[in-house]
Amino acid sequence: MQVDVLLGLQWGDEGKGKIVDFLANDYDLVCRFQGGPNAGHTLIINGTKTVLHTIPSGIFRQDITNLIGNGVVIDPCTLVEEMDTLKGLGLNVLDSLVIAKRAHLILPTHRMLDAASEVAKGSDKIGSTLRGIGPTYMDKTGRNGVRMGDILRTDFRKRYDTLKQKHLGLLKMYPELDFDLEAEEESWWAGIEQLKAIPQVNGEYFVNSFLEKGKRVLAEGAQGSMLDIDFGTYPFVTSSNTVTSGVCSGLGVAPGRIGRVIGITKAYCTRVGSGPFPTELHSETGEELRKAGGEFGATTGRPRRCGWLDIPQLKYTIMINGVTELVMTKADVLTGFKHFEMAVKYAYDGKSTTELPYDLQRDGLTCEYEDVAGWMEDISDETDFDNLPETVKSYIARVEELLETPITYVSVGPEREALLTRTAAITA
Numbered sequence: 001m002q003v004d005v006l007l008g009l010q011w012g013d014e015g016k017g018k019i020v021d022f023l024a025n026d027y028d029l030v031c032r033f034q035g036g037p038n039a040g041h042t043l044i045i046n047g048t049k050t051v052l053h054t055i056p057s058g059i060f061r062q063d064i065t066n067l068i069g070n071g072v073v074i075d076p077c078t079l080v081e082e083m084d085t086l087k088g089l090g091l092n093v094l095d096s097l098v099i100a101k102r103a104h105l106i107l108p109t110h111r112m113l114d115a116a117s118e119v120a121k122g123s124d125k126i127g128s129t130l131r132g133i134g135p136t137y138m139d140k141t142g143r144n145g146v147r148m149g150d151i152l153r154t155d156f157r158k159r160y161d162t163l164k165q166k167h168l169g170l171l172k173m174y175p176e177l178d179f180d181l182e183a184e185e186e187s188w189w190a191g192i193e194q195l196k197a198i199p200q201v202n203g204e205y206f207v208n209s210f211l212e213k214g215k216r217v218l219a220e221g222a223q224g225s226m227l228d229i230d231f232g233t234y235p236f237v238t239s240s241n242t243v244t245s246g247v248c249s250g251l252g253v254a255p256g257r258i259g260r261v262i263g264i265t266k267a268y269c270t271r272v273g274s275g276p277f278p279t280e281l282h283s284e285t286g287e288e289l290r291k292a293g294g295e296f297g298a299t300t301g302r303p304r305r306c307g308w309l310d311i312p313q314l315k316y317t318i319m320i321n322g323v324t325e326l327v328m329t330k331a332d333v334l335t336g337f338k339h340f341e342m343a344v345k346y347a348y349d350g351k352s353t354t355e356l357p358y359d360l361q362r363d364g365l366t367c368e369y370e371d372v373a374g375w376m377e378d379i380s381d382e383t384d385f386d387n388l389p390e391t392v393k394s395y396i397a398r399v400e401e402l403l404e405t406p407i408t409y410v411s412v413g414p415e416r417e418a419l420l421t422r423t424a425a426i427t428a
Contacts, residue, residue, distance in 0.1 A: 001211045002259030003031075003251070005244050007221030009317040011233075011271040013297070013304060014264040015329035015411060017041025020057035020220045022409075022419050023262075028215040029065045030058030031207065033250030034240040035222030036073035036106060036136070038129040040297065044414045048089065054079050055097060056220050059086060065210075070102035070203045071240060071250025073136040074148060075111075076191030077184075083194070099195075100203025101149030107160070108184035109167035110135040116174035137239035139163065148200060151192055204252025211257060219247045225263075225317035233360050236275025244321040263323035263405070265314055267331045267395075268340075270304040272297045276360035278367050279307035279343045293333040308369070309342040311402045312354040318405055326403065328396060329411040332418075337374040343367035344402060372398070380413045385420040396422070 006023070008014040021043050024030055032039075037053040044050075045060055052059070054074060056066040068074065083093045110132030118130060139145040144166065146159050153159070171177070210217050221242055226232045228242045240246060248255055268289060271277045281289065286306045289295070295304035317323070334340060345352050345368040352368060375391040382388055388410075400407045410420045 001214050001216060003207070003211070003217045003219050003247060003253050003257050004260040004262065005219045005221065005247050005258060005321075006262045006264065007242065007244065007321060008224035009226075009263040009265045009314055009321070009323070009326075010224045010269055010310075011226045011275075011277070012222075012224035013040075013270055013272065013295075014224060014266055015042075015327075016221060016264050017043050017052060017057040018329070018411065018414065018416065019262070019264055019327050019409070019419070020218065021045070021060055022416055023218065024058035024061040024064055026216060027058065027064065027218040029067060029207070029210045029217045030056040031067040031069050031217065031219050031251055032056045032072050032222065033069045033219050034071040034242060034246045035238065036133050037075045037078040037131045038133045038238065039222035041220075041222070042414070043416070045416050047415075050085065050089070053082060055082050055086070055093070058218070058220075059091065059093065059096065064096060066097050067201070067203060067206065067251075068097070068099045068103055069207075069251045070100040071246060072100075073104045073106050073133060073140075074099070074195075075106040075131065076195050077187050078131075080191045080194050094197060094199075098199045098201045098206065099148050100206070101147065101200045102203060103148045104136055104140045104145045105148060105151075106132040106136045107146070107163060107167070108132075108181055108188050109164050109171070110139070111184070112171060112177060112179050112181065113167055115179065116171055116177050119177070120174055134239045135167075148195075151196060152200075207251050207253055211253070219251060221246070225321060226313065228320075231320050233275045236273065243317075258322070260325065261321055261323045262325055262327060262408075263318060263321060264327045264329060265309070266293075266329050267309065267334050268293075269307045269310050269313075270295050271307075272302055272304050277305055277307060278313070278346070278360060278365065279310045280305050281307050288337075289333070292336065293330055308340060309399065310367070311342060311344045311399075312346050312356060313343075314403055315354055316356045318403060323405055326400070326405050326407045327409040327411065328399070328407050331392060331396070331410050332378075332380045332412040334395075335375060335378055335380075338376070339374050340372050341369040342372060342399070344370045370398075380418065382412055382420065383417075385410060385422045388420075 041052045058064045113135040114132045223242045227238045289306040348365040375389045
């Protein structure tokens, strides 16, 4: 068997959690392979909204195992909060959740360093979620980190203190920060004790054993491809590999084990935080799009920047990820726009192209747009793709044509059931 992959193709917030939840019944194991509590995967099930930051989005499905892989960084406090929330919804997380021993832990001082570094950047800040993600990955690559498997060691407290003292030394470079370390540590250690109840596994053996037994595995990405540390809009990126290659290092599976790659894109585009955004709307239309889509970060609550769909950007991430099929989310949000646009090419250096430049912040880059006929009909209650207005179907077909990749599902609302299968694309 192979590992199927589901990931975002834009700057995050594409609706990955809902799609993982929808597809999870077809799988035996759902895995998070990178990122940490900077992720915010929103699920609305039976009218109840839940935001998952670390736990895989297959957790609401029965008889499915969920793995937090070695590529994920874990904040014990955030994870315990998630577990408590799910327990309040009647779920026993301990029945279906396991954690890879090699996953690294976020310390309170990681969050201190994150906040201090962002403040020091001033107007050049990158828009960090301040969850300690970057400093934790820095310690991982610097070979200083502490891992999930370490919490059962007799010398774990010593390992913690050694890393903490390193951080306190680094913090002397920054202005004093308002951070109650003592209180944060108390919560952190209480979280560690609760995490000891979660089964730990050698994640690489665990995943591969599922595959060898013919079981189906789904890898769930966090953030978006344009935030990838190597291929995103550096330095306005996250600290992990959010693309398909990150599945191999984040779970311990060979490249030849990768199967379907399902890419998620909104019907338009958004971005949270700083960094280049070629199709961003600095107008009332952008504000209308934000209000219609409820575009506020699930993790930070920050308003998302909004713009039209960007075809060159999507062609780029489809290429990088080896995407085999697409899901378009939030098509219902475009209801009420009589006309809108999508960028079909970039213009820079005197040429018109679909190739992204090395730096999207470069001077003189503009977008070439194609006008799209909109629709006024409410499509949020539709249950059959074929019954959608022709203007909706035409837009989807045109996007599919430009991207040369089939769009197999279209989401028309936030609920689990508001996902339409596009059979024409599947059989084409």
